[in-house]
Amino acid sequence: MFERILEVRNKVAQQSELRRLLKDCRKLLGERGEANSAVIAARVLEHYGKLSDETSSGFFEMLAAEFDPDPGRLVELALSYQATRSPHDLVKLFHAVESPRQELLRRLNRAHGATAAIVAMRARLLERLRSDPVLVAVDDDFSHLLSSWFNPGFLRLVQVDWSSPALLLEKLVMHEAVHQIDGWKDLRRRLEPDRRCFAFFHPTLPDEPLIFVEVALVPEIPAGIGPLIDRDAATVDDERSFKVAVFYSISNCQAGLRGVNLGNFLIKQVAQELHRQIPGIKTFCTLSPIPGFARWLAKLEQIESAELKPAAARRLNDALGGLRSRYGNDPAKWVRATPPAAVPAEIVEESDDPDEQRRIRREQKALERQEKAQQKARQARLEEDNDALSRLCAFYLCNLGSGEINGSDPVARFHLNNGARLERINPRADLSRKGRTESCGFMVNYLYDLDEVEENHEKFVAGEVRASRAVRALL
């Protein structure tokens, strides 16, 4: 560390922009900052804004090198607190250990427009962090403060619709990360009365959505994504037919807020709001991809699990073996885009001779019988494949909580950790290229029952995934 600090100091000394920034940062933390912080903070942000990408990484290194607390003093205060357990000593220790960086960021935040600037600063920092792990304490300070400032209690839930500013709608198009919005016509369909969109805003960033969720209002839990994002689907106006709210897409808009948990609150607040607007809606679920599924399948040797009865394990391994032997090793090929329907062959031969006509009819019949049998076989195979994959998928998702699964699924983790229940596994639900490659065409409904989220979450943390009876039956 010491060499690193010297190296950074050398860098700062050589670059006049960094020298100036360091001086102003010290001023902001010092006495002058107390009297005139908004002005100095604005100056720091202005100068920071002019840094090149490379020099800005020097700035973060400077934050790491120059604004750490003094270790010797920390030890001394910790010992003193241990001895006295006096609250005064605790207060002293707390103020000493909270690195000066945090106070620096809080004072920076006094300038007009500073919160947006600090969020953008963090986005840049996160990029640097990938290659320079020494910035981890700096990032922890950013993360800590942003979590406090973007506390859900401070956020405003906004319903986005076709009356919203174009400026805002444009940002949805830009940030939608799950099911891309293909132009204004597509967007407009997603804001019709049977679709809803909600976003969180922070009071100091009035034009910047932080995160948004798209919802479809439908009569029952959907088994496939197609109809939900079909821009030509007819709009349903009758509120009485809405029974289920489906969160089919949730997207973050601010790279600088990574790790600040907003999605959990958004989903629950939107559920309450929708229930208030349309009391007939009582079911809240998602229709989500399983982005880690195909990757896990590809790497899977054999299923062994203490939790599983031997018979069940054998069934799963057989299913796996069957798929591999039939379609090869790439799980993306285990789900085929072609639907099983087929046109029966027809004999075009004609004749005036009654005998011949009879023969033709007979052969025609035979062909049709044969075609029907093949069709039936294809359908059976498809169902068998679906069933095999469904079982594997159920095993994958149900064992995410424990250590059984090598490989993770961020979407499943997000919803299960929020306290949702694994409700239904839907084969052939998303046959887009991405859907087949990552999720073998599968999608899953996570169900949010607000009365059980506490318990579900607690169990998930303890390693258990709550699943519906139907899902459990697959194992």
Add this chain to the structure above:
Amino acid sequence: MFERILEVRNKVAQQSELRRLLKDCRKLLGERGEANSAVIAARVLEHYGKLSDETSSGFFEMLAAEFDPDPGRLVELALSYQATRSPHDLVKLFHAVESPRQELLRRLNRAHGATAAIVAMRARLLERLRSDPVLVAVDDDFSHLLSSWFNPGFLRLVQVDWSSPALLLEKLVMHEAVHQIDGWKDLRRRLEPDRRCFAFFHPTLPDEPLIFVEVALVPEIPAGIGPLIDRDAATVDDERSFKVAVFYSISNCQAGLRGVNLGNFLIKQVAQELHRQIPGIKTFCTLSPIPGFARWLAKLEQIESAELKPAAARRLNDALGGLRSRYGNDPAKWVRATPPAAVPAEIVEESDDPDEQRRIRREQKALERQEKAQQKARQARLEEDNDALSRLCAFYLCNLGSGEINGSDPVARFHLNNGARLERINPRADLSRKGRTESCGFMVNYLYDLDEVEENHEKFVAGEVRASRAVRALL
């Protein structure tokens, strides 16, 4: 401390309300809290709201006893950080030392309306703190978080006028702490075009002003408070005559935000806003009481100061002695409410005899001469007294920064610490009972020159008070 903790635990065990609150607080900090924090937080706040005053003090003791960090672990982590100086170890130490109370408060803040509830909680805590110093670490956590949440960057400056909601205006009447507002007529006068009022609001407390300042727009720096708060004074409509903005009253509205420095930012932001609205206004000053002046004078033995030349010290001590010998020991009596003007006596005797008439005229003249002389003497005495008190006042204020003064003046400290300059000392500026009793009738103008506040503040912290030449000339 240990006995105290056992005592508190005993108390909690006996009271079912506290037991329930403790359980929910632990839940909120634990895994369940992660999934459903807004709901649990709302429950905690609801139950807290129902506590009696006495039980609520048990709640704060519980926060002190149960949510402190573990000293042994702190020592261990501090030693480890000292050894490695690794950022990862620093992060660990930081998260360990930040008492769980802070995280508890942050999670409480996720409930709807929580920020207002936490501010109210702090107000109650501050009352308890006076009699129970063990709560100091608890209060430090509240104070730390509220400072971060009520960061000036998050506040909204609102101009209050006669179009503002009655609900808000009523709160100004209630909270005005400097020059009481006597009913709606008085209030209305203070919102006419030659008066202004600005308040800070936080986005989550839309109906609650945090702090407000009242401003008079006048042609020159005022020497007395009377005309500024005279509700029958004619309104000046012509913006071109406004050259000086006088901050004549600044009041906090939220007891729970004590120690969160808002006034400093409010004054500076209002100065900028007024200059924007009316570019002709270039001078920003206060007209402030000196609430510690009379108390200091009463306790004063003799002025001795290393800073003062012996001749100046002698002059001040003579002034002090003179006032005491003339009016006794109570400084409130050193300023007399009666103005020096007097009606000359008149001889009512009449006569027809020309000689008599001449005599009467002569005697009348003599009487008038005598009266004039007395009047002149009274005026001279008054000026002498003013002068004596002004010198003492200048000494008092100029030495607040150093250790010379036993006794403090919160108003002077506030403005000088904000970087204002001591501009002018005004005798007989507030002859109200309160003005005479606390400030010997004196008021002072602190001048805010935004270009020099940084330097002034820095000097003040170093013990030096910046004063105008006129004030310095008094020493």
Add this chain to the structure above:
Amino acid sequence: MFERILEVRNKVAQQSELRRLLKDCRKLLGERGEANSAVIAARVLEHYGKLSDETSSGFFEMLAAEFDPDPGRLVELALSYQATRSPHDLVKLFHAVESPRQELLRRLNRAHGATAAIVAMRARLLERLRSDPVLVAVDDDFSHLLSSWFNPGFLRLVQVDWSSPALLLEKLVMHEAVHQIDGWKDLRRRLEPDRRCFAFFHPTLPDEPLIFVEVALVPEIPAGIGPLIDRDAATVDDERSFKVAVFYSISNCQAGLRGVNLGNFLIKQVAQELHRQIPGIKTFCTLSPIPGFARWLAKLEQIESAELKPAAARRLNDALGGLRSRYGNDPAKWVRATPPAAVPAEIVEESDDPDEQRRIRREQKALERQEKAQQKARQARLEEDNDALSRLCAFYLCNLGSGEINGSDPVARFHLNNGARLERINPRADLSRKGRTESCGFMVNYLYDLDEVEENHEKFVAGEVRASRAVRALL
């Protein structure tokens, strides 16, 4: 008329302000007005605003003299239309007969802030109209246009409460014409949750309420005004107890809008809005004074009515005679403010002699019996008087529609013409000085049943007053 016109022209010629105004009005109506009307209109309004009261009456006379249509041309066009009945001829006639004044006012209205100015102009005009009937056609033009512009479809219903701007609340205090608002405390009570206030606004006069109504939400139809306007009455917060909405005061704020019927729409729209807010409220009624009642009684000789059976007529005339003989000719004295309760006399004599004690007790008893009898008699007389007056009141109100009543009651006319039903007559309902002098202490509930207002109104116009069975039983 011709002499009058010459006289006015002479006046205009002599006064330069009027000459200038006339010139600009002609310009506004002419070609230049077409291209630049907003500017010329603003000039006219500015110059008009500077006229003295006297000169402004010259302005209205000028409008009467100079902007009438040409009679000869009207006759010619009317004859032509009669001959052809062609729509083109009708259009020509219409444009000719619509006096140029209307076009002038429409063009004036193009200036910024013109609508408010025109409303104020009309208020001045109405004052002049009292002494100068020649202005009647001018006023008809104002009235016609203002009715069109202040069409209820253009108005905005606003709920006024304690969050409303002080500026607006102040205007309510100023304009409340029925039950005076005595300061801000009184006003605040009238805006608590069991009271409501609604006002109509026009988009171009955003700070000026046009008319407002005050409503009390109560469990049943009230029989007296006291509790409704008692500023110390406890507030009822529980919405479930609200069954009846009582319109207890309705006040116009704009003198210039006299004759533009807003109250009718306001009451009906507020009834709908309240029913929407609190579906439990199903009864909408007033508690109204009967300002013409005492005046009518004073002038009344004897009741004769073709509608009345001889026995009923006799009863009414007996009641009238009885009141007159008991209390004299002034109906204001027929209702006495003193309630009938009285303190029984007590014998203070004491004695040690048992016989004497018995005697005293006996006499005391006798006295109490006597007092009770007198009290009973007083109560009976009071009820008899109430009954007599109630009958007379019922006769008065039920015959307002026909020609029977000499004397009018604007409040009754307003509500009956709006289609309300006469629901209940309340004696001793308003014992204030004004209440006794004008209404003999009576108040009446008019009931708005939205399903029957059309029919009720139609009957009222035909001379019949719809009354409840209880009211009819009084006849």
Add this chain to the structure above:
Amino acid sequence: MFERILEVRNKVAQQSELRRLLKDCRKLLGERGEANSAVIAARVLEHYGKLSDETSSGFFEMLAAEFDPDPGRLVELALSYQATRSPHDLVKLFHAVESPRQELLRRLNRAHGATAAIVAMRARLLERLRSDPVLVAVDDDFSHLLSSWFNPGFLRLVQVDWSSPALLLEKLVMHEAVHQIDGWKDLRRRLEPDRRCFAFFHPTLPDEPLIFVEVALVPEIPAGIGPLIDRDAATVDDERSFKVAVFYSISNCQAGLRGVNLGNFLIKQVAQELHRQIPGIKTFCTLSPIPGFARWLAKLEQIESAELKPAAARRLNDALGGLRSRYGNDPAKWVRATPPAAVPAEIVEESDDPDEQRRIRREQKALERQEKAQQKARQARLEEDNDALSRLCAFYLCNLGSGEINGSDPVARFHLNNGARLERINPRADLSRKGRTESCGFMVNYLYDLDEVEENHEKFVAGEVRASRAVRALL
């Protein structure tokens, strides 16, 4: 007419929808309407909204047949007014001649949302009017009332930008009639900082723009439309470079408001607003097509004009003849899209023999000289053509006011009638197909100088077109 009325009555009697509407209309005008008009009006509008296109034309015929005033009574009242000239008689006549239809429309307007419905009704009526002139009086009543209700004084000027609701922006795309908006990218370019857009709104139609104007802010008066509507043009951010505001497109959005003059006010109010926002902008002009120019040229025989000197007339006729002889009779072909630039030919022959090389160079030079000469000739011809067409265009526009021109130009009439001046004639300014076909590629700048619009308008009405010296020099 009588037969027509009988015919309409017959139609109404046969159609139950029309019978019901007629009954409700009569009710609305009658006594019941007075008490409950908003409810009845809503019913009429609801039933009207359900009429088929054909039946709705029956509705308008019914308005024509049943709600005309009585001719006999009009004659009687006109004669009476002629005799007395009493204002009371004038009032009577006015109320009689104003057809009951107007009162009907005013009462219809009391329903919620009625204004929008009445505007839509008028749009339908205007379509019918083309084939049924008997509706002209009905339309006059609509037009009269809508002009009064959509008085500029009631309208709100709104600046439209990228923060405006998508709902509104979509309507701009739909209604832009001059230079079509090609999708959201094109729209966005037109809302960048160097472009502005303003619309008028009526308070009762908050989501419906009535008319809007698009403005380009540029350094000087533009000579061609290309750069103004180029969606890829770089945005100019620097306000200091904006000197001229160009109204390059103005579009009505409401067919039902035809004849209600809004554009005139919009342009003038926008000019004031822009000057307020950016005081450096002092010139306000248009860049407008001349849609009648080519049509006039095609029909033109020969120019003869009393105003023109013979020499000038001869020059114009020569120009006309030249163009016809060169390019034929279709004026759209008189402007050629090909620009005059051309690539000089190059001799590709090569040789090693120095003599040959010399020859080749010589011939190459000769070819280039020849090409340059041809190019010069083409350029001269182009300028000659421009000049010829410019002269004709100047004559066309300058004589629009008088009776000289057979054929009209609505755009020129609009701006000249608003008081604009004909500032500059730009050849080859719009080479789009439409621009060549209608305007021979010409565009014209009309200049709005607010100080001279009154006078210019007045002159235009008298037959004179105000033109700049440069334009007059073309004649």
